Amino acid sequence: MENKDTNWEPKIIAFLCNWCSYAGADLAGVSRLQYPANIRVIRVPCSGRISPFFILSSLQNGADGVLVSGCHPGDCHYLTGNYSARRKFALLKSQLENIGIEEGRVQFSWVSASEGGKFAEVIKKVTETVKALGPAKRLVKRCL
């Protein structure tokens, strides 16, 4: 169905790692920082836990955007999880753009537990980008 609703708000799935970005989101909350309410947070143990399947399934099941956020390089609770994840994400993002998924649907960032302000900024930026792209249509699975 075409979404002609001018009040349309994107649904964004945010995969946040337990040790940094999730705590960063918490800090943003307790600091009473304002950011768009478009994200649905899924807490994962580590950014290295995220399989491309999670991201693709989100898009297939109706997410308009996906954000993956983990600890900064060097700060991983499991030492190297985010380094391995970084290589994997670089390839996935490139492949999605290669087949014609709009740039910006899937985004990655590092947010530490002390960066509540950065967390709010990231969410603002991601929400703006996805809003500008409009509802995701390309990978969504629809009933005929």
Place this chain on the structure above:
Amino acid sequence: MADLSSSIREEAKKLLKKGEADVIIGFEKGSLPLCATPCFIRNEADVEKLIWNEFCGNNLSRYLIKAKGKVGIIAKGCDTRAIVELIKEKQVQREQIVIIGVPCEGMVDRKQIMMRCQGNKITNVEDRDERLLITGDLLNVAVKKDECLYPGCQVCTNRNPVMYDVLIGSTSEEQQTDEFTDVTNFDGKSSEERWEYITHEISKCIRCYACRNACPLCYCKECFVDTTQPQWVGKTTGQTDTLLFHIMRSIHLAGRCVECGACERACPVTVDIRKLNRKMSADVKKLFDYKTGLDIDQPAPLSTFKPDDSEEFMLDI
């Protein structure tokens, strides 16, 4: 292409006689023109069956994974690159195999020739050095071999075996192709155009998984498309399910695909699977400076990392 069949037979005979191999995996004459069929030779009398020509495109390393005992294998450039990766991934032991390396000059794409012959029945093919003389009931044409090579062969820069125990014939001249121009060209198109192209290709796919089954590096006992708990990819041939299969397969093969073209040869409906895998090869080269199948000591790009890997793709805040 010089006739290498007789030297291959000799080598095979020697190996079987000396007991250095229990079985030789090679090619025999196919039951149709323009085809060669993989075969398994277990005794000396049968080595006469072995042939070598420009239709020996299949990647025989696919058979190594289930092979038992000592195995001799006839391998061209891409086959040896796949073997390097298989050894690295501990699917094959180097001591278990004897590689009879054959320098390659590119393999001829049967489907392209059939297109040129416009569906007329082909009854015979004669090898005339650079050309193939194709004859049939209503047909008598000469085709230049290098005009009908597989897309992968056209841009291959490692035609000579990268690892072997015996080398048959003399080394081929390597092509100096401008690497990844195909990827750069596709990148140059707009997102819309790329989406159009890819969805058109994907719409042909019948999800037979022949591409996966022919792939030497798709050896997983249980492939993600077959699992049901969890079921990551739906079973339909609808656009998104099919696309998910192809995206995920390309990710699984990133840094492992040796571009032998086995998937495309196997595909009954000519899906342009290369478009996805080549992009990953180009990225792996650009981002991680890795070329698949060349160096047995270099770890696979997704099994390692560098602290200063590129972060260009990440949010800049």
